[in-house]
Amino acid sequence: MILLVLFLACFGQLLAPHSPTQPNQAWAYVGPTDGHPLGFDSQGRDILSRLLAGAQTSIFAPTIITLVAVVTGTVLGISAAWFGGRIDTVISSVLDLVFSFPGMLLAILGAAIFGQGPVAPVLALSIAYTPLLARIVRSAAIRERTKDYIVAAELQGLSGLTVCFRHMFPNILPVVVAQGTLVFGYSIADFAAVSYLGLGVQPPAPDWGIMASGGQLGLLLGYPTESLSASLLIVLVVVAVNVLGEWMLERKEMIR
Structure with a gap:
């Protein structure tokens, strides 16, 4: 599942059989037809094409969040452990302060300050997951x-730099990878939630969170395909990533 989604994130837009953004009101809420197996959304856009193209932002943005959090968190964590004393106290206090703010709250504040779009939520969630x-x-x-x-x-x-990153880091790398995998799963869910609230990726750009939100009216009108398909993809990817992360943690403990 993870490999499939990563493949779609890289090539989904190329594989999309139709334009994911071009509306056609004449096809609004039309069900599955030849060449359109999932039918059309409220704007007459092909749902399958939007799912394929939406994988890019839905996966790449959480990937950036995870990479920033992993790199920053690793540097701060190793620095605090190596120097100890006041440096450890200062770093730990700052981390505890940031950790007290929920990631979604930081994302909403970021969007309120810097405006809607993916940049502010990505930065806010990266900061939130670093501690x-x-x-x-x-x-x-x-x-x-x-x-x-x-x-x-x-x-x-x-x-100290050589000891930390040439000798110590390889021995704690399994912990970093396992926790980074779990953070990746959390980031997918949180970024989709931010887009669902209208603070992340903006319409008409394809994104799974936007599709889950935009398909709500269809649910009430009896056309649930858009919202359900996007929500199902989010759930499947998050579960798959979390299962992988838990397995890596359990394997690390067995090796120890």
Whole structure:
């Protein structure tokens, strides 16, 4: 499922059989026909084409969120564990402060300050997920900090930067990857929710969150295909990513 969605995120727009944005009111809410297996939405746009093209923003934006959170959280977590003392206290206090704000609240505030569009929610959600990664990385790095191979590297005169990222980081990488996978799943759901609220990607651009929101009227009128198909894709991808992340965490514990 994950590989399929990643493939659609890269090539979905090329595979879309029809324009995902061109409206045609004459086809509004028309059911499945030849060449249009899922029918049309309220604007007469092909639903299948919008699903395929919408995979790009629905997956790429959470990918950026995850990468920023993983890189920033890893650097902060390792720095706090390595230096300790006041630096650890300051970093941990800032992380706790940011962690106290829900990600959706930061995304809504970002959209209110910087305007609607995907940039503000991506930045806000990246900031919101950084403390989660940083706290977990910090705990893993503290456990590694006192091990013999770290002490031996320091006795050899290696710099702290070299010890941290050449010797310590590879040993905590499984934790980073597993937690990053879980954050990716959360980011997909949160970014879809932001678009659903009208604060992320803006119509007529195709996006699964927009389709889930835009198809609500169709649900009431007896045309549920648009909203249900987009919502089902979001649920399937999030579940698949979370299952992968949980499996990676369990495998890490078994190896330990």
